[in-house]
Amino acid sequence: MTTEYINICLADDDQDDRLFFTDAFDELKIKTKVSTFNDGVELMNYLNDADSVLPNVLFLDLNMPKKNGLECLLEIKKNENLNDIAIAIYSTSSSEEHIEETFINGANIYIKKPSDFETLKKILAEVVTINWQYHTSGLNKDNFLMRM
Amino acid sequence: MKDVQLRNSTIFLKIIFVISAAVIFFIAGITFKHITVLKKSSKWVEQSHNVNMELERLISYLKDAETGQRGYILTNDKSFLTPYTESKTLIRDSYKKVSALTENSRTQQANLKNLLFYINKRQNYLSKTLYLTQQENYDKKILNNYLIIGKSAMDSVRTKIENMMSTQQNLLQNRQEDYKSTMNYTPLLIYLTLLVTLVLITISFIKMNRDLVKLRKTINTLSVANEASNLAEVVGGFGSWQYNLETNEYNFSDNEYRLLGVKPQSFKPSLEEFLKFVHPDDIQYVIDNAKNIPTNSILPPFTYRIIRKDGEIRYFRTLGRVVTIASGERTHIGTTSDVTEEVYANKFIEDRNRELESNNKELTAFNYIASHDLQEPLRKIETFLSRLVTKDYSNLSKSGQQYVTSIQSSAQRMRILIEDLLQFSRTNKTEKVFEDADLNSLLENAKQELTQIIEEKQAIIESSELPTLKVIPFQIQQLFINLIGNSLKYSKENRTPIIKITCSKIVANDDEFLPNNNMKYHKIIVEDNGIGFDQEYVKKIFILFSRLHNKNEYEGTGIGLAICKKIVENHQGFIFAKGVLNQGAAFFIYLPID
């Protein structure tokens, strides 16, 4: 499906993080459409809605109230309609085992939230472009694993 | 075993007794027979003697008659005729006696008849002679004739009597002959039997003696065992009971009573009596379990409370089993132990565990706070600062710019410290899985993680074959990363870093670092040719956050080796270090071989 824009979604309960995120994409040259959600329930409701435009890349914070990132991840992976979405876990630091666990559960990308805005921009740009390559070059998304 | 022996003894003794009785009866029988024979024999002798005597008398009477007659004939004195007249009756009586005495001998009866003939004949001629002599004139020739015939009759009588006497003698001898054999072998038999009996009795005696000795020993052993068992009960704080499945009766040991706080055998042992001591809440439980005693062969242990006579509550554990004893009876034997201390100790441990768990939960919560809640505001600070710098740096005053820069570096330092702290507290053992891992792979992974620096420094890493061990793989990998990373970080400038990793098996006794015992370890040495360190500070380097260089010389927070130490301790191992300034450092890791 060609669109001019790359669709991005973020689910994060932290207001500041949402702000950083949207600002970063604003400053990037890539054509993107960014939607943010405050918690897992809001996110899943959107994704499960038949009329919704599904994102190319979904950024998931792990620690959210009502429904946390891991629960969303598992739910999305079980849903065939949502198989095309590249899922990036966007979280504060976790243990090695925990990070590996998110990959095993189906996440494509793990991003540790950086402490510097420029770094954030760089990371997001890289994620989106690599994802775009997968998308446009017919590469196997199952092998799409990235850790930043 | 002894049991069977004793049983055999009983049978053996019974047999001996029966044999002995039989023998005695046998002897009695024989003796009786012998005596009867003796009696008979003596009777016969007597009889023979009587016969002979009578016959002598007979002849004597006849002789008297003869003599009397002769005397009369010579003297014509009538007084001489008295024996003659008396003799008739006497002879007749005597003859009757003999006849009676020889009733059972036909030979003698025949002889008697014969004798009678001659006696009669003699008497006849005696009276004839007498009659003749009483005549005035008598013919001497006839007298002579009569006398000669009379004499021959008398001779015949005499002969006959002698005949009869010898016959009697023969008869007697024949009879004696009969008895002789009996008489002969009877004593032999008796002696033989007596000998046999003597032998049997001796055997019985020996056997009984032995059995007695055995019994005595057994009784001794039993007494000792009984005493020991009683003592064991007192020392061990338990009592024992028996339930006889045939008689449905209980038996309590002395200590069973003492456990309840009462005098031994102070009440008749029974379930009802025991239940009186059981805690009211546990009575049904005990009853339910005790129901199994008559029916099941095993009574599994169950714990309940009792209230002693003095009001103290104790915890008891009872268990039992059916045992078949020597006589074939089945008895249910069980013990009751006072496990109050154990129960309390367990409770104590459970309480401590709960305490530790809640401590652990608190620590985990702290962990979480440190990772998420503390890092979060710090990250915001840094991010907003970076935004500030990007957008408004030029708008700040000189001092403002300086301040912001300082704030940034402090915030960064703080973040790194918190990250390191977090990593350190994550290096624990709880909920970590120990699995078999090839240490060579883990080393490879570590080298891959450090690829960039290895490339940069053109470092050479040599390793010998490492074992496969049960470890927490991530942690051992981290151990290698930290040590090799350090070697790379603290490498000497202008010198190609060479890092050697070797492994060997050693026994604690033989090693310079380990305590003296026989435990076996894998000894892994990571040594480098970097800047080394002063051996004086060897203990310091493993301390959390302790560094030998300041942050301007070499970056780092001083946590790497502390983490290494923790990892090694998680695996029940040891880590030591040796360093020579400007030459290099070596780290010795010991992991137990289990």
Place this chain on the structure above:
Amino acid sequence: MKVHLKYNYPQLTKKIIQDKLSELGYKFKIIGFGEFVFLEKIPTEKMMELTEQFQEYGIEVVENQKSVLVQKIKDVIVEMVNSEIPLNVKSSVHIAEKLNLSYVHLSSIFSEVTYTSIENYIIIQKIELAKQLIINTDMNLTEISIQLNYSSVAHLSTQFKNNTGMTPSAFQRIIAKRKEFTNNNS
């Protein structure tokens, strides 16, 4: 019953295109991986119909000239990376020669359309192939690095880690555990 699939994308797409074009009934000839030509004129509505049908398969009819060029560049790169024959020239030279255009020109158009540089794309393709080799074959890293024209294993590891953020062995481990996970959960 579970079935595992592996896709041969060139073959897959070619078949779809062939089937669809045959259905359409117009004469055509397939030239390359992403190119075919109609041998007769085709009305616009039919073209639109075809475009729509292709869209269902995720096949995009590229109309933009620039996109066409980019696709060609990508094709060359994919072929280059996948060939087992090592290159004697620098990849930039090779591509320029192949397409008969200046490398600078190609670079700028490529970046404009794909948001990434040719060099980066080459690396992406190489790493992608490396991933496939790691998962699907028994080759060790040394062999893979040779096949992919790396100067050393370390070079491959570094690039792999830079690109994906994890070491090749970590990648391998995670993919294996992921397979196990999905096996257990379906």
